[in-house]
Amino acid sequence: MTEKVLYEELCPAEFQDRLQACPVAYLPLGTLEWHGPHLPLGADGIQSQELFIRTAERIGGIVLPKLFLGPDRFYHDPERELYGMDICTGGTIVPYEMQQLPGSAYWMPDEEYRGMILRIGANLSRAGFKILAAHGHGPSIRQFGALKEELHSKCGLIGVTAFDFMEDDRLRFQNDHAAANETSITMAVRPELVQLERIRNGEELPIAVAGADPRTDASREYGMEILEMNVNALCRGIGELLNKEKLTL
Numbered sequence: 661m662t663e664k665v666l667y668e669e670l671c672p673a674e675f676q677d678r679l680q681a682c683p684v685a686y687l688p689l690g691t692l693e694w695h696g697p698h699l700p701l702g703a704d705g706i707q708s709q710e711l712f713i714r715t716a717e718r719i720g721g722i723v724l725p726k727l728f729l730g731p732d733r734f735y736h737d738p739e740r741e742l743y744g745m746d747i748c749t750g751g752t753i754v755p756y757e758m759q760q761l762p763g764s765a766y767w768m769p770d771e772e773y774r775g776m777i778l779r780i781g782a783n784l785s786r787a788g789f790k791i792l793a794a795h796g797h798g799p800s801i802r803q804f805g806a807l808k809e810e811l812h813s814k815c816g817l818i819g820v821t822a823f824d825f826m827e828d829d830r831l832r833f834q835n836d837h838a839a840a841n842e843t844s845i846t847m848a849v850r851p852e853l854v855q856l857e858r859i860r861n862g863e864e865l866p867i868a869v870a871g872a873d874p875r876t877d878a879s880r881e882y883g884m885e886i887l888e889m890n891v892n893a894l895c896r897g898i899g900e901l902l903n904k905e906k907l908t909l
């Protein structure tokens with residue numbers, strides 16, 4: 661079987677081989693979103709796509725292109741539209757004024773997002789997939805999780821996220837916002853994209869970073885641990901689902 665796992669890189673015969681061996685599609689739930697001064701704007705999709713690439717390389721399946729639109733909390737007044745981390749919440753390291761953070765361009769309403777996920781599901785089901793694994797941006801994961809029953813009844817797909825197979829808070833994949841967890845994962849999968857010096861040398865604490873301080877608590881080792889544990893958990897969880905499906909078909 662080909663080593664390639666990205667959907668867009670497969671020829672039809674390669675696609676059929678991989679699908680037959682393991683009918684699992686992986687959908688990285690990305691954004692283009694402020695992730696502190698030190699992480700790339702596409703951090704959500706970069707982390708989840710790398711998780712899925714490693715999972716697919718180990719147990720099979722096909723990795724879809726990254727989404728970059730997703731839901732989030734939203735604030736609207738006549739002068740401006742603000743969403744996600746533009747709006748300060750209690751979970752951030754430092755409080756800050758509500759403001760449009762540079763680079764964010766991803767928001768869509770919950771209802772449109774749910775419609776898009778179901779449409780993706782219908783297309784994947786038609787192509788022959790049985791399981792859809794999705795992970796990435798927190799609010800996108802939550803909305804996806806709420807759609808599992810509909811995905812099953814309308815598309816015949818079993819929906820899973822990496823959160824389904826990982827209980828330990830410290831090891832859950834993308835469990836904060838641009839803080840120690842997400843920074844460590846990005847350091848593990850794409851170290852060249854992390855610029856910790858942009859906050860280490862700054863005098864002020866970074867705004868709109870929620871979770872443990874990445875300047876003191878992020879490391880490549882921690883990121884590798886999170887990555888490895890989640891690849892293992894996904895392989896085990898999806899493997900069990902595939903076995904169970906075969907028994908009941």
Ligand SMILES: [Zn+2]
Nearest residue numbers: 704837838842
């Ligand atoms: Zn994120």
